[in-house]
Amino acid sequence: MATTASISVRTAILEQAARIAHSSNAHIKYLIEESESRIRSMEAQPQEAALFEQLAQEHVAAAALRHLIAPIRTLPAELLAEIFLLATAEERPAEPPLERSPHFKNVFWLSHVCSEWRQVAVGMPRLWTAPITVQCCGDNRPGDEIDAHFDGLKAWLANSAPLCIPLCLRGDETTSRILAEVLKTAPPWRDLHLARIRPQTFRRITEGPLESLEVLNLLSIYGIEASDFGRAPSFPRLRKLHMATNPSFPMPWSQLTELELFRAQGDWPELALDILARCSALVTVSINIAGWDAPPPPSSDPITLAYLRILRLRKHSLNIRDEGSHLTPFLDYLSASALKELYLSSTADTLWRESQFTAFQLRSPNMTRLEINNAFSLYMTWDNLRAALVHSPSLTHLTLNCTDDFEDTFIGALAYRDGVESLVPRLHHLSLTTRLHHLTADMLVGTITSRWWTDEKLASSSASPVARWAHVQLWLLQGKFDEHFMEITKDFQEMGVLELIQGHH
Numbered sequence: 001m002a003t004t005a006s007i008s009v010r011t012a013i014l015e016q017a018a019r020i021a022h023s024s025n026a027h028i029k030y031l032i033e034e035s036e037s038r039i040r041s042m043e044a045q046p047q048e049a050a051l052f053e054q055l056a057q058e059h060v061a062a063a064a065l066r067h068l069i070a071p072i073r074t075l076p077a078e079l080l081a082e083i084f085l086l087a088t089a090e091e092r093p094a095e096p097p098l099e100r101s102p103h104f105k106n107v108f109w110l111s112h113v114c115s116e117w118r119q120v121a122v123g124m125p126r127l128w129t130a131p132i133t134v135q136c137c138g139d140n141r142p143g144d145e146i147d148a149h150f151d152g153l154k155a156w157l158a159n160s161a162p163l164c165i166p167l168c169l170r171g172d173e174t175t176s177r178i179l180a181e182v183l184k185t186a187p188p189w190r191d192l193h194l195a196r197i198r199p200q201t202f203r204r205i206t207e208g209p210l211e212s213l214e215v216l217n218l219l220s221i222y223g224i225e226a227s228d229f230g231r232a233p234s235f236p237r238l239r240k241l242h243m244a245t246n247p248s249f250p251m252p253w254s255q256l257t258e259l260e261l262f263r264a265q266g267d268w269p270e271l272a273l274d275i276l277a278r279c280s281a282l283v284t285v286s287i288n289i290a291g292w293d294a295p296p297p298p299s300s301d302p303i304t305l306a307y308l309r310i311l312r313l314r315k316h317s318l319n320i321r322d323e324g325s326h327l328t329p330f331l332d333y334l335s336a337s338a339l340k341e342l343y344l345s346s347t348a349d350t351l352w353r354e355s356q357f358t359a360f361q362l363r364s365p366n367m368t369r370l371e372i373n374n375a376f377s378l379y380m381t382w383d384n385l386r387a388a389l390v391h392s393p394s395l396t397h398l399t400l401n402c403t404d405d406f407e408d409t410f411i412g413a414l415a416y417r418d419g420v421e422s423l424v425p426r427l428h429h430l431s432l433t434t435r436l437h438h439l440t441a442d443m444l445v446g447t448i449t450s451r452w453w454t455d456e457k458l459a460s461s462s463a464s465p466v467a468r469w470a471h472v473q474l475w476l477l478q479g480k481f482d483e484h485f486m487e488i489t490k491d492f493q494e495m496g497v498l499e500l501i502q503g504h505h
Contacts, residue, residue, distance in 0.1 A: 015064070028065060031065055032062060032065045032066060035058055035061055035062040035065065036062055038058055039055065039058050039059060039062065042054065042055045042058065043055065077119075077120050077123075080117070080120050081120055081124050081127075084107075084110055084120070084121060084124070084127055085124075085126065085127060088103055088106050088107055088110070088127065088130070103130045103132075104132065104152070104156070107121065107127055107128060107130075108152070110127075121159075122159055125159065125160050125161060125162065125163040126163065127159075128156055128159040128160035128163075128165070129160050129163045129164065129165050129166075130165075130166075131165070131166035131167070131168065131191075132156065132165055132166075132167060132168070133168040133170060134153060134167065134168065134169055134170070134178060134182055135170050135171050135178070136169055136170060136171030136176045136178050136179040136182070136197070136201070150177065150178055150181070153178060153181065153182070154181055157181070157182070157184075157185050161185075162188070164188050164189060164190045164191070164212070165185075165191075166190075166191035166192075166193075166215075167182070167189065167191065167192055167193065168192075168193035168194075168195060168217075169182065169192070169193070169194055169195070169197065169205070170195045170196055170197070171196065171197060171201075179201070179204075183204070183205070183208060186205075186208045186209060186210060187208075187209045187210075187211065187212065188212050189210055189212060189213050190212055190213060190214045190215065191213075191214065191215040192210070192213060192215070192216055192217070193217035193220075194216075194217070194218055194220070194221055195219075195220035195221065196220055196221070197221065199224055199225070199228035200228075202221065202224050202228050202229075203228055203229060206229055206233045207229075207233070210233065210234070210235055211234065211235075211236055211237065212237055213235050213237060213238055214237050214238060214239050214240065215238075215239070215240040215241075216235065216238060216240070216241050216242070216243075217242040217243075218241075218242065218243040218244065219242050219243060219244065219260070219262045221243070221244065225248070226246075226248040226249055226250060229249075229250055232250040233250065235251075235252055236252075236255075238251075238252055238255065238256065239255065239256060239257045239258060240256070240257065240258040240259075241256055241258070241259055241260070242259075242260040242262070243260070243261065243262065244261070244262050245261045245262070245271045245272055245275070245289065246271070247271055247274040247275045247278075253275065253278035253279045254278060254279065254280055254281060255281060256279050256281060256282060257281055257282060257283045257284070257307075258282070258283060258284040258285075259275070259276075259279060259282055259284070259285050259286070260285075260286040260287075261275065261285075261286070261287045261288065261289070262288050268289070268290060269289050269290070269291065269292060269296075269329075269330050271289075272287050272289050272330075273303065273330070273333055276303050276305065276334070277303050279305070280304075280305070280306070280307075281307060282305055282307060282308050283307050283308060283309050283310070284308075284309065284310040285305075285308060285310070285311050285312065286312040286314075287312065287313050287314070287330075288314045288315075288316060289314075289315060289316070289330075290315065290316060290325070291315045291325030291326050291327045291350060292325055292326040292329060293325055293326075294326070295326055295329060295353075296326075296329050298329075298332060299329075299332050299333040302332070302333055302334055302335040302363070303333055303334055303335065304335045305334060305335065305336045306336075306337065306338060307338060308336040308338060308339055309338060309339065309340045309341065310339075310340065310341045310343075311334075311336065311339060311341070311342050311343070312343040313327070313330060313331070313342075313343070313344055313345075314343075314344075314345045314346070314347070315327040315345070315346045315347070315348070315350055316346075316347045316348065325348070325349070325350060325351065326350070326351050326353070327344075327346060327350045327351075327378075328351075328352060328353040328356040328357050328360075329353070329356060331356060331357060331359075331360035332356045332359065332360065334360065334363075335363045336363065336364050337363060337364060337365070337366075338364075338366065339364040339366070339367055340366065340367060340368050340369060341367070341368070341369040341370075341371075342364075342367055342369070342370050342371070343371040343373075344371070344372050344373065344378070345371075345372070345373030345374050345401075346373075346374050346377040346378050347374070347377065348377060349377055349379065350377055350378045350379060351379055352378050352379050352380050352381075352384055354383075354384050354387050354388075357384075357387075357388060358387060358388075358391050361388070361391040361392060362391065365393075365394070366394055367392055367394060367395065368394050368395060368396045368397065368426075369395070369396065369397040369398075370388070370392060370395055370397070370398055370399070371397075371398075371399035371400075371401075372385075372388075372399070372400050372401065373399075373401040374401060375400060375401065381406070382405075382406035382409055382410065385400070385406070385410065386413065386423070389413075389423050389424050390423065392424060393424070393425070393426070394426060395424045395426060395427050396426050396427060396428055396429065396467070397427075397428075397429040397430075398424065398427055398429070398430050398431070399430075399431040399432075399433075400431070400432050400433070401433040407432065407434055407439045408439050408440060408443055410432075411432075411439060411443050411444055411447050412443050412446075412447065414427070414430070414447050414451070415446060415447040415450040415451070416450040416451045416465070416466045417450070422465060422466045425465060425466045425467065426466075426467045427466075427467060428467040428468060428469055428470040428471075429470055429471050429472075430469075430471075430472045430473065431472075431473040431475070432473070432474050432475070433475040433477065434474075434475070434476060434477065435477045435478050439474070441484060441485040441488035441489055442488065444472075444474070444489060444498075445488055445489055445492065448469055448472060448492055448497060448498060451466050451467070451468060451469050452468055452469045452492075452497060453468060469497055470497075471496075471497065471499065472492075472497060472498050472499070473498075473499040473501065474498070474499070474500050474501070475501040475502075476500075476501070476502050476503075477503070479502075480502050481500055481502060486500070
């Protein structure tokens with residue numbers, strides 16, 4: 001009987017589809033209203049056999065019409081699953097509590113539309129594996145809200161199994177039942193972020209079996225000492241570590257490939273160097289430290305980082321009135337022959353020592369990307385910058401932020417001239433950010449023209465001694481480009497070679 005009814009419905013859908021092939025939605029809705037009116041009329045009459053069969057047919061016809069204009073019809077589970085993933089892909093977790101996360105709410109909404117959608121959602125762990133932030137401490141919410149939060153988290157963790165969730169744990173309540181529930185899923189964790197937790201909570205977490213952990217973020221933990229680990233943790237697969245500078249932490253330094261050291265109360269450069277000396281396998285390093293008040297003694301034996309490809313070094317000030325400190329000596333202590341990318345920035349006055357930077361470049365001859373932020377805080381002159389470019393023959397990408405007094409000279413020096421050895425001949429991406437506008441349009445266009453040509457010319461000519469520009473970006477933080485500047489550079493803007501931006505980042 002179920003099969004017959006099912007065939008009747010499918011037949012009705014086909015018949016109605018043919019009937020309304022050229023009808024508008026408004027007309028179809030009118031037909032549905034007529035059918036529902038007939039159903040109400042028949043239901044009000046005595047239910048004889050013939051009338052009962054006619055009523056059933058009318059119900060099928062109305063259902064078929066509603067199905068044909070429904071915004072979402074029955075779809076294969078595989079297609080519905082892809083739609084769910086796309087619908088939630090752009091959402092990012094919010095701050096705690098968990099239920100305020102847009103992704104959390106949207107996934108649960110999708111899983112509660114109907115039984116079919118719930119079955120599909122619960123059966124696809126990928127949908128439940130977006131990063132989540134879990135607040136482990138108690139709060140003043142009513143008990144039923146806390147219970148709902150706990151039940152929601154428990155369901156989320158169950159539905160994501162056996163896949164892993166990038167997890168952020170916040171809070172300081174060691175006895176929290178939420179923490180206890182989360183720790184049940186600890187063995188397969190791969191990505192863990194700990195923030196604002198007490199030493200005893202920290203010990204409880206790190207004493208658990210974290211043999212699959214690959215990424216550990218401790219940037220928001222302060223006041224944790226080495227003794228708070230209890231015993232040395234076992235992280236056999238840990239590769240990426242983000243933490244406040246503390247060389248006393250019992251970490252598997254030698255197996256790390258990515259390291260970020262963030263500022264803390266004792267973040268002197270020597271502490272960071274102490275850690276780097278233990279990390280022979282590093283590929284990516286990001287360091288945020290204070291500088292030296294006085295030049296340290298020169299390094300007689302630099303730390304060798306043979307696999308290092310990316311180095312980000314940022315100097316901040318511990319004092320409001322920083323009258324100048326030293327950052328370049330840090331590079332004097334490093335040897336990174338495989339380095340490809342170097343990012344330098346400073347938030348306070350920093351004394352630039354050209355000889356130390358040049359010596360570091362000579363030990364890193366294959367660098368292709370250089371970014372210097374806040375060059376005015378680095379006390380960098382045009383002579384300093386020119387020396388840096390001379391010793392970067394492989395450079396392809398250059399980003400220079402906040403220079404005011406030598407931008408015209410800098411742009412002019414990048415122009416290609418026959419018979420003259422070119423500065424950074426392989427450079428094809430340039431980004432220049434400036435607060436004040438001292439650059440002339442003719443100088444900029446002349447430099448771009450000297451190192452740019454069409455595809456046809458490139459194909460018909462021999463190898464050029466310089467690379468062709470791929471993208472030149474000029475960002476003006478104060479003021480505006482005048483009409484003459486915009487008109488002179490119009491052609492290159494339209495071709496996409498030149499990008500002009502006005503206003504703050």
